[in-house]
Structure formats: C-alpha cells, structure tokens
Amino acid sequence: MHNPFLLLWLEAPLQAWGADSKFGRRETQSFPTKSGILGLLCSALGAGGEQCALLEEFSNLDQTVISFVRTTEIRGERVKQAREPVLRDFHMVGNGYDKQDPWASMLIPKTSERKPAVGGGAKLTYRNYLQDAAFAVVIEVPFERSEQVIQGLQSPTWAVYLGRKNCVPTDFIYRACFVEQAQALEHATVIAREKNRIEDFRVLHGALSDSEADEIFTLNDVPVQFGDDKRYRDRQVSLIYA
Template sequence: MLNRRKTRPEPTKSGIVGLLAAAAGRSRHAALDDLAGLGLGIRIDQPGSLLRDYHIVSDYRGRPLLSAAVTAKGVQKPTSPAKQTHVTQRFYLQDAVFLAAVEGPRGLITTLESAVRQPAFPLALGRRSCVPAQPLVLGRRTGSLEDVLRAEPWQVGKAVRERWGRRNGNAAHVDLPATLDDPAGDEVRDDVPVSFAPTKRTFTTRRIRHTYLAAPTGLTPDPAQPPATGGHDPFALLGW
C-alpha cells in the first residue's frame, strides 16, 4: 500500500502556528487558541522546487506493522490483514522563499518575535530536517496584512533579483502571489490547528483570499526601458 503526503505551494497555517509554538516552548498538549487566532498572510517570493522523499517502513523483528487506530486503552491495533511493509512518499519544497505576516495583539506579537529570535525548540517547516534559513524575523510592522506584505521588499537572493532585473528593465516592482486570511474569501482551508496532541490532532477551517501584490524589487529602473505596466507576468518568479 502506498501513502502519499503532498505539500501546498506555500506554508499552511498549522505550519506557521507549529513553528511559533515550538519557538515559544509550548508542548504538543498546550492550548493554541491565541496562536490559531492570529491573522496570517503569505507571500511567495520564490516558489522553489519539489522534493520527493521515499520511505519503506518495516519491523526489524519481522512482526506485522501496527495500524494508526488505537484501542480504548490507547494501544495501537495490529494491521488487518497483517502488513509487513509500508511505503510512503512525502513531498516537500526546497529552495523556496516565503514572506509570512502574522497579525494579532501587540503583546503577543512582541512575545512571539522574541521567541523566534531565541527559540526554545529547534524550528522546522514540514519535517525536522527542513530547517528554515535566516532571517526568520524581519521585525514588527503596522498596517493590514495586505499593506505590510505589499510594502516589504522582495526577499530573493541577489543573483535571482539581478537576473530578473536584466529581463525586466530593473523594474521597481514585481507581482508576487499571496494568500490572505479573509472571512469573505472564496476558498476554505482545513489547516487551523486546535490541538497538536499526538493522539488527538484536530483542525478547523478558515477562509482565504488569493491575490497578487506589487512588491518593491530594490532595483533601480533602467531609463532606457519603458515603464512597467503593472500587469501580472506568470514567468517572473522563474527568472524567464
């Protein structure tokens, strides 16, 4: 039997909340109401590429594998029919750059900023070996999620920015895809964590809105090139 664990093109809310909870030193059984209640906006500055992680699981003692189901006493049930091998394919994003903005009470945001700068537990996205690169914190900002994500400079590396600039006349702005928490949004996602407890992982839903934001590139426009029209270039993030 093959088990596939897919990934989305941007971090989920459960991923961001999990990272913040780990930074703050919260256990898997800790309450998450305050973190789950934060507003979230994600901007995709660089989409990255897909990493396929192939696993084969078996019991070295030759015993049948246990199932995910548990008894009333919390003991895992054996697989039925008995299964000796379990194959999984897990997918992750690599070499991607995301800008995440969280919105909430000033005191909580200040506490979380300090926690991410000096985390209590190692931080990861997706799995423990997928550690996020620096910088993890750009600081606090004022304004709506959309305004903040629109104003923050493009976070890609120098080589990517310059290559894109040569093809686009060093345009002052680049259109980047973003998803924003929005009660009136047209998509529902089931990724708001209620509990991270290993035997009681539960989630609820939120509504999101998709958009494109014109972010500053940090480049000096080339006067020999016509001004950018502000239209969406679907190949911009690929450097074409």
C-alpha cells in the first residue's frame, strides 16, 4: 500500500520553528521544520522519550510546506500584504526559585558540575517568533501508522503547539488525508482562499535543479532521537517563491 499524505493547517498569532538555536538566543526558521512537525505528532500521540524507532519511520518521508500571507483588495484585485516582522521577546530563566526547596533548586541554572552558575542563577534569554503566520504542511506518513496519527491529531494525548508551548494554534490542525500529494496541496489552496490568504512561498523536500528552485539549502532538522539527548541529521530542501 502507498503511504498517504496528511494535510495540516498551522495558524496562530505566534509560531517558532527552531533549527539552529544556541544558548540564550533562540531563532526561528521562516517555516515549520521537520523536527518541529514530528515533535507535534509525538505530542499528539503521547509518545515521550527518545522515540528512535518512531522517528526512523518518518526520517526519509516527504514533507512539503506552503506559506500563506494575507491579501488586500486594491482596485478589485487581491494583492499580498507584507509579512509581519519577526517578534523578539525575552524570558528570565531560573529566577525566583527557593534554593532551600529540593524541587525548586533543580530549576535554577547550574554549571556542568552542578555548581551555582556564574553571576547567579537567573539568566536572560531571547526568543524569536513568527507573527500572524499560516502554513499548510503536507506530510507523508507510514500507511500502517496513518490512522493512529489521525486519531492523535483529532484527539491529542498531550497539548499540541506550533514550535513552542506558548504558540497555541487558533484553528484545527488536521484537515484531511489524501492518497496523492497533489490532492492535498490543491485542498490547501482552497482553505487559504477561504481565509483571504495567498501563497508566499513553498519548501519542498530534497534538492531540485537550479532552474526549478529559487534557493537550495541544508537544514539540520531530521530528528534521530528526542528526549534529554536530542540528535538530528541533515536534509536538503528547495525554496520556491510564488
């Protein structure tokens, strides 16, 4: 049996899809990463821990992302609105915990030797977010897991969010299951049209030819292992502007 394709709609005031974040500065890609989508699926399934076997099933399967922006009517014609700028926020980490409380003390940042952090426990971290973004994600899923994944998305075991826990979706994520990818992509444009949105760009799995793609680049966003010791491998993607 051929693997089906699920259509996901990701829309929220804030989204964050990290792929190259380090230390106290958390960046976001301009589109959902594969690690972010598989993390969302694991949360919906209630699949915690490393999940190496589950991630291996999805590692080489296709994922296509379409970014949609709002439109404005000018002289009877629909034109694209400019994308909202990236929002930068900051978080205090490790502040206000009681050192004498055994549980609370574990939340205070420490060195690798479990000693108090230099300059005190509280740390300032910066987080970047996409604003008012909407994406259609068409993801190929193993045939034997498709029903389980669909049920998980419709009735998630754990809360699902769009990259970070404060990025709460404002619309239903799961939309439909299709035999062919082209059918899913066509249906995505129907949803976007109903929301007065138009395609901005799309990200395809793999490297196309230079004549077909506007940009080809490598992402380290294929999860090999989740849990405390997260591990990833690279994949190439092709960016095409509408």
